[in-house]
Amino acid sequence: MSAVPSNVEAAPSRQPWLAEFLASERVSWLFVFKGLLAMYLAIWLAMWLQLEKPTTTLVTVAIVMHPQSGMVLAKSFFRAVGTLAGSAFGLVLVALFPQQRELFLGTLALWVALCAGGATLYRNFMAYGFVLAGYSAAIVVLPAMTHPTQVFDSAVMRVSEVLLGIIVAGVVSDAVWPERLRAMLRRNARAQFAHFLDFARNSTGGALARGEMEQAYLRFVRAAVELENARAAVIFEDPEARARSSRMRLLNQYYMAATSSFQSVHRLINRLQRAGRTVVVDALMQLYRPISQALSPEPAGQHEPSILAPRLRACEQQQPQQIRELRATMPDDPVTLIELDTGAALLQRFTSDLRHFTEVESTLRSKRLRGHVERVSFRRGNDYAGAAVAVLRTFLTMIGLSVFWLASGWSYGPVAMLLATVFTGIMATLPNPVGAVVNAVISQGVGMAVAFVITFWILPGCDGFPTLVAGTLPFLLVGLYLQTLGGKLAPFGVGYMVGLAFTVVLSNPMVYAPATFVNTVIAQLFGYGFSAAMFIVIPSLVGTAWQRTRHMRQLRQQVVRAATEPLSDDLMHSFESISRDLFEQVVAHTRPDSHASRDLLAWALTVHDSGRALIELRQVLAGNPVPAMVATATRQAVQDVARLYDNPDAARWQQADQSLSTAIRAAAAAQTEAHVGIRRVLLRLYQLRSSLRDDESALAAYQTPAEAAHAT
Amino acid sequence: MPPEVSIAGVLVPALLLVFLGCLLLMWLLDTVIGRLGLYRYAWHPPLVRLALFFCLFGAAGLLLLS
Numbered sequence: 001m002s003a004v005p006s007n008v009e010a011a012p013s014r015q016p017w018l019a020e021f022l023a024s025e026r027v028s029w030l031f032v033f034k035g036l037l038a039m040y041l042a043i044w045l046a047m048w049l050q051l052e053k054p055t056t057t058l059v060t061v062a063i064v065m066h067p068q069s070g071m072v073l074a075k076s077f078f079r080a081v082g083t084l085a086g087s088a089f090g091l092v093l094v095a096l097f098p099q100q101r102e103l104f105l106g107t108l109a110l111w112v113a114l115c116a117g118g119a120t121l122y123r124n125f126m127a128y129g130f131v132l133a134g135y136s137a138a139i140v141v142l143p144a145m146t147h148p149t150q151v152f153d154s155a156v157m158r159v160s161e162v163l164l165g166i167i168v169a170g171v172v173s174d175a176v177w178p179e180r181l182r183a184m185l186r187r188n189a190r191a192q193f194a195h196f197l198d199f200a201r202n203s204t205g206g207a208l209a210r211g212e213m214e215q216a217y218l219r220f221v222r223a224a225v226e227l228e229n230a231r232a233a234v235i236f237e238d239p240e241a242r243a244r245s246s247r248m249r250l251l252n253q254y255y256m257a258a259t260s261s262f263q264s265v266h267r268l269i270n271r272l273q274r275a276g277r278t279v280v281v282d283a284l285m286q287l288y289r290p291i292s293q294a295l296s297p298e299p300a301g302q303h304e305p306s307i308l309a310p311r312l313r314a315c316e317q318q319q320p321q322q323i324r325e326l327r328a329t330m331p332d333d334p335v336t337l338i339e340l341d342t343g344a345a346l347l348q349r350f351t352s353d354l355r356h357f358t359e360v361e362s363t364l365r366s367k368r369l370r371g372h373v374e375r376v377s378f379r380r381g382n383d384y385a386g387a388a389v390a391v392l393r394t395f396l397t398m399i400g401l402s403v404f405w406l407a408s409g410w411s412y413g414p415v416a417m418l419l420a421t422v423f424t425g426i427m428a429t430l431p432n433p434v435g436a437v438v439n440a441v442i443s444q445g446v447g448m449a450v451a452f453v454i455t456f457w458i459l460p461g462c463d464g465f466p467t468l469v470a471g472t473l474p475f476l477l478v479g480l481y482l483q484t485l486g487g488k489l490a491p492f493g494v495g496y497m498v499g500l501a502f503t504v505v506l507s508n509p510m511v512y513a514p515a516t517f518v519n520t521v522i523a524q525l526f527g528y529g530f531s532a533a534m535f536i537v538i539p540s541l542v543g544t545a546w547q548r549t550r551h552m553r554q555l556r557q558q559v560v561r562a563a564t565e566p567l568s569d570d571l572m573h574s575f576e577s578i579s580r581d582l583f584e585q586v587v588a589h590t591r592p593d594s595h596a597s598r599d600l601l602a603w604a605l606t607v608h609d610s611g612r613a614l615i616e617l618r619q620v621l622a623g624n625p626v627p628a629m630v631a632t633a634t635r636q637a638v639q640d641v642a643r644l645y646d647n648p649d650a651a652r653w654q655q656a657d658q659s660l661s662t663a664i665r666a667a668a669a670a671q672t673e674a675h676v677g678i679r680r681v682l683l684r685l686y687q688l689r690s691s692l693r694d695d696e697s698a699l700a701a702y703q704t705p706a707e708a709a710h711a712t
Numbered sequence: 713m714p715p716e717v718s719i720a721g722v723l724v725p726a727l728l729l730v731f732l733g734c735l736l737l738m739w740l741l742d743t744v745i746g747r748l749g750l751y752r753y754a755w756h757p758p759l760v761r762l763a764l765f766f767c768l769f770g771a772a773g774l775l776l777l778s
Contacts, residue, residue: 239746
């Protein structure tokens with residue numbers, strides 16, 4: 001989007017690998033250059049402004065720097081918020097308990113622990129803000145503990161240093177040859193759009209292999225969550241993207257709706273095919289063909305939403321007529337007609353979702369944004385047990401270190417506590433925290449050793465800023481370049497830079513104290529070691545089988561919510577987004593093609609299918625007057641399906657199946673009075689039951705063959 | 713405007729308040745410009761944003777505090 005001459009495209013050369021190598025090196029060295037520029041600018045400004053510890057500014061820049069400017073700004077924003085909140089809490093803490101060290105440290109430990117728990121609940125940059133809120137409170141109050149009167153000055157200094165670092169990093173990364181995240185988001189969004197449309201177009205056959213459908217669905221869900229994550233960072237980078245932010249959410253909402261109805265249609269067709277209902281399957285495929293044709297204009301326009309949207313609209317308008325014609329050709333048998341109508345309703349729903357999706361995409365691609373601002377939210381699904389464990393672990397870590405500090409009178413205790421704060425917070429969100437801590441200790445240890453060399457051999461020889469730059473440049477350059485290499489070296493580079501920036505002694509005025517330096521490093525390593533030990537004592541839940549089971553239960557609970565929560569406009573969307581977010585969390589920690597992953601996919605498909613049908617059923621029931629008998633039977637059926645998902649077993653499956661059948665019979669009997677509402681209720685009920693009886697779904701394990709046998 | 717303002721007994725540099733006010737103003741301006749899509753006409757939008765902020769902050773600081 002930006003009019004910056006888009007990258008120096010290497011001229012087509014005879015050695016393509018060389019061009020590729022140069023292009024990737026260009027990106028790497030640009031990042032190194034920007035990182036160095038930001039760091040030295042930050043140090044210079046901090047020195048010039050006479051801030052106490054220019055190192056804090058340096059650490060901030062080192063942590064925040066990222067090749068993409070949107071990431072830097074998002075990280076910076078949350079870092080700033082976290083720092084302000086943490087410092088404010090630090091001040092309150094000192095004001096409350098200036099004399100009681102037990103209460104003081106206990107409250108501090110609680111605050112840090114709650115912040116760490118909050119961090120595990122948010123899986124984007126907000127997590128970082130939470131960790132920082134805990135850390136900033138500690139960094140403000142711990143050094144000032146011995147002189148409570150200076151805590152205010154200390155808070156002002158820390159906040160100034162951090163904010164200076166943030167401003168410098170943000171300005172440098174955004175204004176100097178920015179790598180825009182938005183371009184990436186746009187590319188991904190277009191690829192996702194094209195992928196889904198191609199998939200919908202090419203599955204005309206209606207019968208997709210189950211594995212193929214599952215893989216595609218996995219990709220759809222991932223795309224939806226990734227798009228939301230990218231959107232959350234891009235809005236910091238680009239005001240135009242911010243103006244389109246809610247529209248992008250709306251797009252994602254329709255995307256989720258369209259993928260849901262797409263898979264529902266295919267599941268139904270698959271089931272009918274397996275049951276040998278060829279007449280209905282053929283009819284539904286005939287009905288699908290116009291959609292596929294609407295999606296296939298000339299090849300140039302195949303991914304052009306402004307061309308596709310009107311074609312889909314036309315297709316949608318013709319559908320009722322086509323359905324009437326198809327019905328006329330069908331054998332006059334109630335079961336066949338119900339099956340056909342259920343499939344036709346799903347197809348109509350799919351067409352309408354698809355049209356909305358393409359229309360929103362088309363407005364997003366137009367130059368000027370028209371229309372009003374929509375209110376859409378993407379809800380997250382969280383596991384509070386994982387957060388509670390993180391809170392407990394962090395609290396115990398802090399308390400343990402406090403006790404050790406108070407009992408031993410070790411004057412470097414605060415340093416150890418400070419480092420433990422950061423580690424227990426950040427690492428709590430990772431699946432293998434112990435390994436991560438060990439890696440971080442190694443990389444930061446190297447950084448600290450280099451910091452020792454810089455502080456005691458190089459800095460004493462510097463007599464001004466230019467010599468400082470000349471002396472430290474090679475060491476910083478190595479760290480930044482390592483970060484661009486990817487793989488295992490990138491985290492090593494980050495650890496190295498953070499370790500170096502943390503320990504190198506740049507202060508106003510400069511001090512030369514090797515003993516203090518070594519003591520500080522020992523205390524830091526002790527803090528790391530202690531938090532690693534705590535991760536062994538209270539292991540992380542992230543990615544464990546236990547948490548997976550909990551997530552699965554939560555996923556099933558979404559169906560219960562769909563059946564019981566008060567109906568509102570938001571219910572459907574909150575169902576769609578929470579269930580996808582949960583699904584994505586579990587998928588992230590299961591190996592593809594493992595048993596657990598297949599099991600999960602089967603459940604996710606079933607949950608999305610049934611939850612949606614339940615909400616629609618309730619909406620139809622609320623919007624149309626139906627005879628009391630039908631309404632009661634339907635409500636009973638909804639309750640029984642919810643009970644089944646709450647805790648699936650054979651008895652509940654049977655119960656749900658029975659009450660669905662009762663409701664279907666009641667609706668079918670009342671239907672003679674020529675009523676639109678009842679027909680709709682009947683179709684949803686039928687869809688639910690057919691999904692319940694699906695012998696390839698996750699519920700298959702609970703089905704009792706005798707019941708499934710006398711179908712309808 | 714005096715060079716320092718007392719807020720709840722804490723002396724805060726007036727320039728800081730001006731800075732915060734300018735940030736707010738800039739955010740509003742940014743939203744409007746982004747909504748209208750005017751940044752498309754700029755060669756380097758982030759630089760324009762930065763320059764715009766400098767103009768706002770410089771003008772406000774000089775006018776209010778000199």
